[in-house]
Amino acid sequence: MSRVRVHNFSISLDGFGVGESQSLEAPFGHAGERLLRWALPTRTFQRMGFHGREESTVGVDDAFASNWAEDIGVEIMGRNKFAPSRGPWENEEWRGWWGDDPPFHTPVMVLTHYPRLPLEMEGGTTFYFVNADPPEALRRARQLAEGKDVRIGGGTTTVREFPQADLIDQMHIVVVPILLGRGERLWEVLEGLEDRFTIESVVSGSGVIHLTFTRRVGA
Amino acid sequence: MSRVRVHNFSISLDGFGVGESQSLEAPFGHAGERLLRWALPTRTFQRMGFHGREESTVGVDDAFASNWAEDIGVEIMGRNKFAPSRGPWENEEWRGWWGDDPPFHTPVMVLTHYPRLPLEMEGGTTFYFVNADPPEALRRARQLAEGKDVRIGGGTTTVREFPQADLIDQMHIVVVPILLGRGERLWEVLEGLEDRFTIESVVSGSGVIHLTFTRRVGA
Numbered sequence: 526m527s528r529v530r531v532h533n534f535s536i537s538l539d540g541f542g543v544g545e546s547q548s549l550e551a552p553f554g555h556a557g558e559r560l561l562r563w564a565l566p567t568r569t570f571q572r573m574g575f576h577g578r579e580e581s582t583v584g585v586d587d588a589f590a591s592n593w594a595e596d597i598g599v600e601i602m603g604r605n606k607f608a609p610s611r612g613p614w615e616n617e618e619w620r621g622w623w624g625d626d627p628p629f630h631t632p633v634m635v636l637t638h639y640p641r642l643p644l645e646m647e648g649g650t651t652f653y654f655v656n657a658d659p660p661e662a663l664r665r666a667r668q669l670a671e672g673k674d675v676r677i678g679g680g681t682t683t684v685r686e687f688p689q690a691d692l693i694d695q696m697h698i699v700v701v702p703i704l705l706g707r708g709e710r711l712w713e714v715l716e717g718l719e720d721r722f723t724i725e726s727v728v729s730g731s732g733v734i735h736l737t738f739t740r741r742v743g744a
Numbered sequence: 745m746s747r748v749r750v751h752n753f754s755i756s757l758d759g760f761g762v763g764e765s766q767s768l769e770a771p772f773g774h775a776g777e778r779l780l781r782w783a784l785p786t787r788t789f790q791r792m793g794f795h796g797r798e799e800s801t802v803g804v805d806d807a808f809a810s811n812w813a814e815d816i817g818v819e820i821m822g823r824n825k826f827a828p829s830r831g832p833w834e835n836e837e838w839r840g841w842w843g844d845d846p847p848f849h850t851p852v853m854v855l856t857h858y859p860r861l862p863l864e865m866e867g868g869t870t871f872y873f874v875n876a877d878p879p880e881a882l883r884r885a886r887q888l889a890e891g892k893d894v895r896i897g898g899g900t901t902t903v904r905e906f907p908q909a910d911l912i913d914q915m916h917i918v919v920v921p922i923l924l925g926r927g928e929r930l931w932e933v934l935e936g937l938e939d940r941f942t943i944e945s946v947v948s949g950s951g952v953i954h955l956t957f958t959r960r961v962g963a
Contacts (some may be wrong), residue, residue, distance in 0.1 A: 538933035538943075538955075540759055702943040702955070706935025712758035716925025724757075724921040726947045734945055734953055736757075736921070 527667060528674045531696040532593035534684050534711075535733075538700060541708035549609040552622065554708060560701050564590055565735040566661060585729035589697055589737075598673025599666045600629055603621040603683035604637040613639050615740065617686040620644060621652065632669040636662055644655030659690040681709040688715055696722075696738040720744070746886060747893045751917040753930075754779040754952075755905050757919060760927035761900030768828040772839065773927060779920050782952040783809055792847040806949035808916055808956075817892025818885045819848055822902035823856040832858050840871065851888040855881055855902060878909040882938035900928040907934055911942060915941075915957040933955065939963070 529575075536542045537560065544554030564570045567587035581587075593725045604611075608619050621627055621644075630649040637654050644652040653669070655662060655693060666675050677687050686691045698711070721744035756779065763773030772779060783789045784808035785799075807858050823830075840846055845867040847909045853872045863871040872888070874881060884891075885894050896906050906912045917930070941962035945955045 539934070682883070702875065702938060702945065704931060704934045704937045706933065712923060714925060715923045718923045719921060726921065726949070726953055728945045728947055728953070732943070732945070734947070 527598070527670060527672060528694040529663065529675055529677065529687065529692055530597070530694060531677050531684055531687075531698070533562070533564060533590055533697060533699065534679060535699040535701055536681075536711050537705040537708075539705050539706065540706045540710045540712045541705040542679070542711045543605075544705050544708040546574075547605065547609065551607065556705055556708065560702055563699060563701065563729070563731045566731075567591070569593070574624075585727065585735065586733070587733055589699075589735050592697070593676065596629075596674045597631060597676045598670030599631050600633045600676045600678040601683065602633060602635055602663055602664050602678040603637060603680050605636045606678060606680045606683070607637075614641055616645075617641055620646065623650075626650075633678075634662060634666050634669065634721065659686050659692055663687075663692055681711055685711055685713060685715070686717060690723075693738070694740045696736075698736045698738070700734040700736060702732055702734075745934075746817070746889060746891060746961055747921060748882065748896060748906065748911055749816070749893055749913060750855050750896050750903055750906075750917070752783060752809055752916060753898060754782070754918040754920055755900075756922050756924040756927075757882045758923045758925065759929045760897070760924040761903065761930045762824075763927040765816055765918050766824065770949065771828065773797040778922055782918060782920065782948070782950045785811075786950055788812070793807050793843075802937060803881070804946065804954065805952070808918075811916070812895070813849075815893045817889030818850050818897045819895045819897040820854045820881055820885050820902065821852060821897040822899045823854060825898045825902070826854045826856075828855065833860055836860055836863075839865065842869075845869075850892075851885075853881060853885050853888065869895070878911055879906050882906075882911055884930065900930055904930055904932060907937060910940075913959045914916075915955075917955045917957070919953040921951055921953075 544556030547554045563586050566582045567590045568583050569587055569590040570579040571581040607621055626647040627650040632651050634653050634655050640656055641654045642716050677684055722738040722740055724738055725735055726733050763775030766773045782805050786800045787800040787807055788809040790800040826840055845906050846865050846869040849868040853874050856873050857875050857877055860873045890912050896903055903905055929948045941957040943957055947953050
Protein backbone atom coordinates (compact mmCIF):
# COMPACT_ATOMS: atom_id res chain seq x y z
CA MET A 526 0.00 0.00 0.00
CA SER A 527 1.29 3.45 -0.83
CA ARG A 528 2.37 5.57 2.15
CA VAL A 529 0.82 8.81 3.36
CA ARG A 530 3.57 11.34 4.16
CA VAL A 531 4.12 14.83 5.51
CA HIS A 532 7.33 16.68 4.66
CA ASN A 533 8.91 19.99 5.66
CA PHE A 534 5.93 21.12 7.69
CA SER A 535 7.14 23.91 9.96
CA ILE A 536 5.67 25.05 13.25
CA SER A 537 6.72 27.51 15.93
CA LEU A 538 7.94 26.37 19.33
CA ASP A 539 4.44 27.05 20.65
CA GLY A 540 2.98 24.82 17.95
CA PHE A 541 1.51 27.20 15.37
CA GLY A 542 1.75 26.16 11.71
CA VAL A 543 0.56 29.54 10.55
CA GLY A 544 0.07 32.93 12.18
CA GLU A 545 -3.04 35.07 12.41
CA SER A 546 -4.35 37.40 9.70
CA GLN A 547 -3.54 35.44 6.54
CA SER A 548 -3.99 37.44 3.34
CA LEU A 549 -2.81 37.68 -0.25
CA GLU A 550 0.17 39.72 0.91
CA ALA A 551 0.83 37.57 3.99
CA PRO A 552 0.14 33.90 3.25
CA PHE A 553 1.55 32.93 6.69
CA GLY A 554 -0.17 35.79 8.52
CA HIS A 555 1.91 37.59 11.13
CA ALA A 556 4.43 34.73 11.03
CA GLY A 557 5.74 36.10 7.74
CA GLU A 558 8.41 33.88 6.19
CA ARG A 559 9.97 33.03 9.56
CA LEU A 560 8.63 29.46 9.60
CA LEU A 561 10.26 28.76 6.22
CA ARG A 562 13.55 30.59 6.66
CA TRP A 563 15.41 27.35 7.48
CA ALA A 564 14.34 25.87 4.14
CA LEU A 565 14.94 28.72 1.71
CA PRO A 566 18.75 28.35 1.45
CA THR A 567 18.60 24.58 0.88
CA ARG A 568 19.49 23.22 -2.52
CA THR A 569 16.01 21.62 -2.65
CA PHE A 570 14.14 24.89 -2.17
CA GLN A 571 16.54 26.84 -4.36
CA ARG A 572 15.83 24.41 -7.19
CA MET A 573 12.09 24.84 -6.57
CA GLY A 574 12.46 28.46 -7.52
CA PHE A 575 13.17 30.26 -4.24
CA HIS A 576 15.97 32.23 -5.83
CA GLY A 577 17.93 35.25 -4.71
CA ARG A 578 20.94 33.48 -3.27
CA GLU A 579 24.18 32.50 -4.94
CA GLU A 580 24.90 29.48 -2.79
CA SER A 581 22.67 26.72 -1.58
CA THR A 582 23.15 24.37 1.36
CA VAL A 583 23.31 20.58 1.38
CA GLY A 584 23.51 20.07 5.16
CA VAL A 585 21.06 18.60 7.65
CA ASP A 586 18.23 20.91 6.55
CA ASP A 587 18.58 19.86 2.93
CA ALA A 588 18.93 16.18 3.85
CA PHE A 589 15.37 16.37 5.20
CA ALA A 590 13.99 18.86 2.67
CA SER A 591 15.15 16.81 -0.29
CA ASN A 592 12.93 13.83 0.59
CA TRP A 593 9.71 15.65 -0.18
CA ALA A 594 9.19 14.60 -3.83
CA GLU A 595 10.62 11.08 -4.16
CA ASP A 596 7.94 8.44 -4.89
CA ILE A 597 5.15 10.99 -4.47
CA GLY A 598 2.25 10.53 -6.89
CA VAL A 599 -0.16 13.15 -5.57
CA GLU A 600 -0.43 15.97 -3.02
CA ILE A 601 -3.48 16.73 -0.90
CA MET A 602 -3.67 20.35 0.25
CA GLY A 603 -6.26 22.49 2.01
CA ARG A 604 -8.04 25.34 0.26
CA ASN A 605 -6.02 27.86 2.31
CA LYS A 606 -2.75 26.58 0.90
CA PHE A 607 -4.04 27.05 -2.64
CA ALA A 608 -5.69 30.46 -2.32
CA PRO A 609 -6.02 33.43 0.04
CA SER A 610 -9.78 33.68 -0.60
CA ARG A 611 -12.54 32.03 1.44
CA GLY A 612 -16.05 30.89 0.55
CA PRO A 613 -17.40 30.44 -3.00
CA TRP A 614 -14.91 31.11 -5.81
CA GLU A 615 -15.69 34.66 -6.96
CA ASN A 616 -13.81 34.03 -10.16
CA GLU A 617 -11.58 31.25 -11.31
CA GLU A 618 -8.66 33.41 -12.35
CA TRP A 619 -6.60 32.50 -9.28
CA ARG A 620 -4.16 29.75 -10.29
CA GLY A 621 -2.27 29.23 -7.00
CA TRP A 622 0.79 30.95 -5.55
CA TRP A 623 3.31 29.12 -7.70
CA GLY A 624 3.17 30.60 -11.21
CA ASP A 625 2.43 28.74 -14.44
CA ASP A 626 4.78 25.84 -13.64
CA PRO A 627 4.14 24.86 -9.98
CA PRO A 628 6.82 22.79 -8.22
CA PHE A 629 4.57 19.79 -7.62
CA HIS A 630 4.68 18.10 -11.07
CA THR A 631 1.92 15.67 -9.99
CA PRO A 632 -1.84 15.87 -9.51
CA VAL A 633 -2.74 18.05 -6.53
CA MET A 634 -6.05 17.60 -4.74
CA VAL A 635 -7.33 20.84 -3.21
CA LEU A 636 -9.88 20.20 -0.44
CA THR A 637 -12.69 22.74 -0.66
CA HIS A 638 -16.42 22.92 -0.02
CA TYR A 639 -16.70 24.69 -3.40
CA PRO A 640 -15.73 22.33 -6.25
CA ARG A 641 -14.68 23.72 -9.60
CA LEU A 642 -13.24 22.24 -12.79
CA PRO A 643 -9.69 20.83 -12.76
CA LEU A 644 -6.94 23.31 -13.55
CA GLU A 645 -4.10 21.96 -15.68
CA MET A 646 -0.81 23.79 -15.31
CA GLU A 647 2.56 23.40 -17.02
CA GLY A 648 5.04 20.76 -15.92
CA GLY A 649 2.63 18.03 -14.93
CA THR A 650 0.74 19.74 -12.11
CA THR A 651 -3.06 19.55 -12.29
CA PHE A 652 -5.19 20.94 -9.47
CA TYR A 653 -8.37 18.97 -8.67
CA PHE A 654 -10.95 20.61 -6.40
CA VAL A 655 -12.68 18.12 -4.15
CA ASN A 656 -15.20 18.28 -1.30
CA ALA A 657 -14.31 15.24 0.84
CA ASP A 658 -13.34 14.21 4.38
CA PRO A 659 -9.83 12.75 4.92
CA PRO A 660 -10.69 9.06 4.28
CA GLU A 661 -12.59 9.85 1.08
CA ALA A 662 -9.95 12.38 -0.04
CA LEU A 663 -7.26 9.76 0.48
CA ARG A 664 -9.21 7.14 -1.46
CA ARG A 665 -9.57 9.49 -4.41
CA ALA A 666 -5.98 10.73 -4.15
CA ARG A 667 -4.71 7.16 -4.38
CA GLN A 668 -6.59 6.75 -7.65
CA LEU A 669 -4.64 9.72 -9.01
CA ALA A 670 -1.31 8.54 -7.56
CA GLU A 671 -1.00 5.40 -9.68
CA GLY A 672 0.52 3.36 -6.85
CA LYS A 673 2.86 6.05 -5.61
CA ASP A 674 2.78 7.77 -2.21
CA VAL A 675 0.46 10.54 -1.08
CA ARG A 676 1.89 13.76 0.38
CA ILE A 677 -0.25 15.80 2.77
CA GLY A 678 0.98 19.27 1.90
CA GLY A 679 -0.73 21.60 4.38
CA GLY A 680 -1.91 23.91 5.70
CA THR A 681 -2.10 23.29 9.41
CA THR A 682 -5.69 22.04 9.57
CA THR A 683 -5.18 19.61 6.72
CA VAL A 684 -1.93 18.23 8.18
CA ARG A 685 -3.63 17.79 11.56
CA GLU A 686 -6.73 16.07 10.23
CA PHE A 687 -4.86 13.12 8.75
CA PRO A 688 -3.12 11.92 11.94
CA GLN A 689 -6.38 12.64 13.80
CA ALA A 690 -8.07 10.20 11.42
CA ASP A 691 -5.11 7.81 11.90
CA LEU A 692 -4.27 8.01 8.19
CA ILE A 693 -0.56 8.94 8.34
CA ASP A 694 2.48 6.71 7.85
CA GLN A 695 5.28 9.23 8.29
CA MET A 696 5.65 12.89 9.19
CA HIS A 697 8.55 15.31 9.09
CA ILE A 698 7.80 18.31 11.30
CA VAL A 699 10.24 21.20 11.76
CA VAL A 700 10.13 23.15 15.01
CA VAL A 701 11.37 26.72 14.56
CA PRO A 702 12.52 28.39 17.81
CA ILE A 703 10.14 31.34 17.70
CA LEU A 704 6.97 31.96 19.71
CA LEU A 705 4.07 33.13 17.53
CA GLY A 706 1.51 33.34 20.33
CA ARG A 707 -1.49 33.07 18.00
CA GLY A 708 -2.56 31.34 14.81
CA GLU A 709 -3.48 27.76 14.11
CA ARG A 710 -2.06 24.96 16.27
CA LEU A 711 -0.85 21.69 14.77
CA TRP A 712 -0.94 19.60 17.94
CA GLU A 713 -4.62 19.80 18.87
CA VAL A 714 -6.40 16.59 19.81
CA LEU A 715 -3.47 14.30 19.06
CA GLU A 716 -2.97 12.85 22.55
CA GLY A 717 -0.94 9.65 22.57
CA LEU A 718 0.34 9.88 18.99
CA GLU A 719 3.71 8.64 20.30
CA ASP A 720 2.15 5.23 21.00
CA ARG A 721 1.87 4.53 17.28
CA PHE A 722 5.03 6.24 16.01
CA THR A 723 8.75 6.14 16.55
CA ILE A 724 9.78 9.75 17.05
CA GLU A 725 13.31 10.94 16.36
CA SER A 726 14.72 14.44 16.45
CA VAL A 727 17.87 16.32 15.53
CA VAL A 728 18.90 19.96 15.71
CA SER A 729 20.37 21.47 12.55
CA GLY A 730 22.97 24.19 12.23
CA SER A 731 20.26 26.70 11.34
CA GLY A 732 18.77 26.19 14.81
CA VAL A 733 15.58 24.34 13.90
CA ILE A 734 14.60 20.93 15.25
CA HIS A 735 13.72 18.24 12.73
CA LEU A 736 11.22 15.71 14.10
CA THR A 737 10.37 12.53 12.25
CA PHE A 738 7.39 10.32 13.05
CA THR A 739 7.60 6.80 11.61
CA ARG A 740 4.61 4.53 12.09
CA ARG A 741 5.51 1.42 14.05
CA VAL A 742 4.99 -1.96 12.40
CA GLY A 743 1.56 -3.21 13.43
CA ALA A 744 0.52 0.12 14.97
CA MET B 745 22.11 41.75 40.15
CA SER B 746 21.27 38.14 40.90
CA ARG B 747 19.82 36.17 38.02
CA VAL B 748 16.36 34.63 37.75
CA ARG B 749 16.60 31.09 36.39
CA VAL B 750 14.47 28.14 35.32
CA HIS B 751 16.00 24.65 35.25
CA ASN B 752 14.86 21.20 34.17
CA PHE B 753 11.32 22.29 33.42
CA SER B 754 9.79 19.61 31.21
CA ILE B 755 6.93 19.95 28.76
CA SER B 756 5.35 17.68 26.18
CA LEU B 757 5.75 18.25 22.45
CA ASP B 758 2.35 19.94 22.49
CA GLY B 759 3.51 22.28 25.24
CA PHE B 760 1.91 20.95 28.40
CA GLY B 761 3.92 21.22 31.64
CA VAL B 762 1.42 19.10 33.51
CA GLY B 763 -1.49 16.88 32.55
CA GLU B 764 -5.11 17.04 33.61
CA SER B 765 -6.54 15.66 36.87
CA GLN B 766 -3.71 16.38 39.33
CA SER B 767 -4.16 14.66 42.69
CA LEU B 768 -2.25 13.37 45.69
CA GLU B 769 -1.65 10.12 43.82
CA ALA B 770 -0.94 11.78 40.47
CA PRO B 771 0.99 15.05 40.98
CA PHE B 772 1.44 15.35 37.18
CA GLY B 773 -2.13 14.32 36.36
CA HIS B 774 -2.56 11.96 33.43
CA ALA B 775 1.03 12.73 32.35
CA GLY B 776 2.27 10.48 35.15
CA GLU B 777 6.05 10.49 35.44
CA ARG B 778 6.57 10.62 31.67
CA LEU B 779 7.70 14.26 31.68
CA LEU B 780 10.44 13.47 34.20
CA ARG B 781 11.61 10.11 32.90
CA TRP B 782 14.62 11.67 31.15
CA ALA B 783 15.85 13.11 34.47
CA LEU B 784 15.41 10.20 36.87
CA PRO B 785 18.49 8.22 35.78
CA THR B 786 20.82 11.24 35.93
CA ARG B 787 23.43 11.42 38.65
CA THR B 788 21.87 14.72 39.74
CA PHE B 789 18.40 13.30 40.31
CA GLN B 790 19.74 10.07 41.79
CA ARG B 791 21.60 12.11 44.39
CA MET B 792 18.42 14.08 45.09
CA GLY B 793 16.84 10.86 46.28
CA PHE B 794 15.21 9.36 43.19
CA HIS B 795 16.61 5.96 43.99
CA GLY B 796 15.86 2.55 42.65
CA ARG B 797 18.62 2.33 40.07
CA GLU B 798 22.14 0.96 40.41
CA GLU B 799 23.75 3.19 37.83
CA SER B 800 23.36 6.84 37.12
CA THR B 801 24.12 8.75 33.92
CA VAL B 802 26.46 11.68 33.42
CA GLY B 803 25.66 12.39 29.76
CA VAL B 804 23.90 15.29 28.08
CA ASP B 805 20.83 15.01 30.32
CA ASP B 806 22.92 15.24 33.47
CA ALA B 807 25.05 18.07 32.08
CA PHE B 808 21.89 20.18 32.03
CA ALA B 809 20.24 18.74 35.14
CA SER B 810 23.31 19.35 37.29
CA ASN B 811 23.15 23.12 36.86
CA TRP B 812 19.98 23.50 38.86
CA ALA B 813 21.46 24.25 42.32
CA GLU B 814 24.69 26.16 41.74
CA ASP B 815 24.55 29.75 43.03
CA ILE B 816 20.85 29.42 43.86
CA GLY B 817 19.81 31.24 47.04
CA VAL B 818 16.05 30.73 46.92
CA GLU B 819 13.34 28.95 44.96
CA ILE B 820 9.94 30.38 44.08
CA MET B 821 7.24 27.75 43.48
CA GLY B 822 3.49 27.78 42.96
CA ARG B 823 1.09 26.37 45.52
CA ASN B 824 0.39 23.41 43.22
CA LYS B 825 4.02 22.32 43.29
CA PHE B 826 3.98 22.30 47.10
CA ALA B 827 0.65 20.60 47.74
CA PRO B 828 -2.15 18.70 45.99
CA SER B 829 -4.84 20.65 47.88
CA ARG B 830 -6.57 23.83 46.71
CA GLY B 831 -8.17 26.73 48.60
CA PRO B 832 -7.69 27.47 52.32
CA TRP B 833 -5.30 25.13 54.17
CA GLU B 834 -7.58 22.66 55.91
CA ASN B 835 -4.77 21.66 58.21
CA GLU B 836 -1.10 22.42 58.23
CA GLU B 837 0.10 18.85 58.45
CA TRP B 838 1.11 18.71 54.79
CA ARG B 839 4.85 19.33 54.58
CA GLY B 840 5.44 19.02 50.83
CA TRP B 841 6.16 16.01 48.63
CA TRP B 842 9.82 15.69 49.56
CA GLY B 843 9.99 14.19 53.08
CA ASP B 844 11.68 15.75 56.14
CA ASP B 845 14.84 16.78 54.25
CA PRO B 846 13.72 18.33 50.93
CA PRO B 847 16.31 18.59 48.15
CA PHE B 848 16.25 22.40 48.01
CA HIS B 849 18.50 23.28 50.99
CA THR B 850 17.55 26.98 50.64
CA PRO B 851 14.54 29.12 51.49
CA VAL B 852 11.58 28.24 49.25
CA MET B 853 8.82 30.78 48.64
CA VAL B 854 5.44 29.13 47.99
CA LEU B 855 3.03 31.47 46.19
CA THR B 856 -0.45 31.09 47.64
CA HIS B 857 -3.51 33.22 48.30
CA TYR B 858 -3.62 31.61 51.77
CA PRO B 859 -0.56 32.58 53.82
CA ARG B 860 0.52 30.47 56.80
CA LEU B 861 3.51 30.42 59.11
CA PRO B 862 6.93 29.45 57.71
CA LEU B 863 7.74 25.75 57.81
CA GLU B 864 11.33 24.90 58.69
CA MET B 865 12.53 21.53 57.45
CA GLU B 866 15.80 19.63 57.89
CA GLY B 867 18.81 20.38 55.73
CA GLY B 868 18.34 24.12 55.31
CA THR B 869 14.99 24.19 53.47
CA THR B 870 12.38 26.58 54.91
CA PHE B 871 9.04 27.07 53.14
CA TYR B 872 7.62 30.61 53.24
CA PHE B 873 4.00 31.09 52.18
CA VAL B 874 3.46 34.36 50.38
CA ASN B 875 0.57 36.05 48.56
CA ALA B 876 2.30 38.20 45.93
CA ASP B 877 2.44 38.85 42.18
CA PRO B 878 5.67 38.00 40.32
CA PRO B 879 7.46 41.38 40.78
CA GLU B 880 6.69 41.49 44.50
CA ALA B 881 7.49 37.81 44.96
CA LEU B 882 10.84 38.35 43.26
CA ARG B 883 11.62 41.38 45.43
CA ARG B 884 10.96 39.38 48.57
CA ALA B 885 12.76 36.27 47.28
CA ARG B 886 15.88 38.34 46.65
CA GLN B 887 15.84 39.42 50.29
CA LEU B 888 15.97 35.74 51.24
CA ALA B 889 18.62 34.86 48.64
CA GLU B 890 21.43 36.94 50.15
CA GLY B 891 22.81 37.98 46.78
CA LYS B 892 22.50 34.58 45.14
CA ASP B 893 20.28 33.66 42.19
CA VAL B 894 16.55 32.97 42.21
CA ARG B 895 15.19 29.74 40.75
CA ILE B 896 11.63 29.63 39.46
CA GLY B 897 10.75 26.05 40.29
CA GLY B 898 7.29 25.47 38.80
CA GLY B 899 4.54 24.51 38.24
CA THR B 900 3.58 25.53 34.76
CA THR B 901 1.64 28.67 35.65
CA THR B 902 4.42 29.98 37.86
CA VAL B 903 7.13 29.31 35.25
CA ARG B 904 5.01 31.06 32.61
CA GLU B 905 4.21 34.13 34.71
CA PHE B 906 7.83 35.20 35.11
CA PRO B 907 8.75 35.49 31.40
CA GLN B 908 5.31 37.05 30.85
CA ALA B 909 6.32 39.73 33.37
CA ASP B 910 9.74 39.94 31.64
CA LEU B 911 11.48 38.83 34.84
CA ILE B 912 13.59 35.92 33.56
CA ASP B 913 17.32 35.83 32.75
CA GLN B 914 17.71 32.22 31.69
CA MET B 915 15.51 29.19 31.14
CA HIS B 916 16.23 25.53 30.55
CA ILE B 917 13.15 23.83 29.09
CA VAL B 918 13.06 20.14 28.16
CA VAL B 919 10.73 19.02 25.39
CA VAL B 920 9.67 15.40 25.80
CA PRO B 921 8.42 13.76 22.57
CA ILE B 922 4.96 12.81 23.82
CA LEU B 923 1.59 14.43 23.08
CA LEU B 924 -0.48 14.97 26.23
CA GLY B 925 -3.39 16.66 24.48
CA ARG B 926 -4.66 18.37 27.66
CA GLY B 927 -3.36 20.02 30.80
CA GLU B 928 -1.66 23.34 31.33
CA ARG B 929 0.30 24.97 28.51
CA LEU B 930 3.63 26.68 29.12
CA TRP B 931 3.76 28.76 25.95
CA GLU B 932 0.64 30.89 26.36
CA VAL B 933 0.92 34.62 25.72
CA LEU B 934 4.67 34.62 25.16
CA GLU B 935 4.74 35.87 21.56
CA GLY B 936 8.11 37.22 20.49
CA LEU B 937 10.12 35.86 23.43
CA GLU B 938 12.88 35.00 20.93
CA ASP B 939 13.52 38.73 20.40
CA ARG B 940 14.98 39.02 23.89
CA PHE B 941 16.70 35.64 24.21
CA THR B 942 19.30 33.57 22.44
CA ILE B 943 17.75 30.13 22.05
CA GLU B 944 19.86 27.00 21.64
CA SER B 945 18.78 23.40 21.49
CA VAL B 946 20.26 19.93 21.52
CA VAL B 947 18.79 16.43 21.43
CA SER B 948 20.03 13.99 24.06
CA GLY B 949 20.42 10.25 23.81
CA SER B 950 17.25 9.76 25.84
CA GLY B 951 15.31 11.44 23.04
CA VAL B 952 14.38 14.71 24.74
CA ILE B 953 15.23 18.17 23.41
CA HIS B 954 17.04 20.53 25.75
CA LEU B 955 16.26 24.18 25.02
CA THR B 956 18.13 27.03 26.67
CA PHE B 957 17.01 30.65 26.66
CA THR B 958 19.73 33.16 27.54
CA ARG B 959 18.73 36.80 27.83
CA ARG B 960 20.58 38.97 25.33
CA VAL B 961 22.74 41.78 26.65
CA GLY B 962 20.64 44.93 26.68
CA ALA B 963 17.38 43.05 25.99
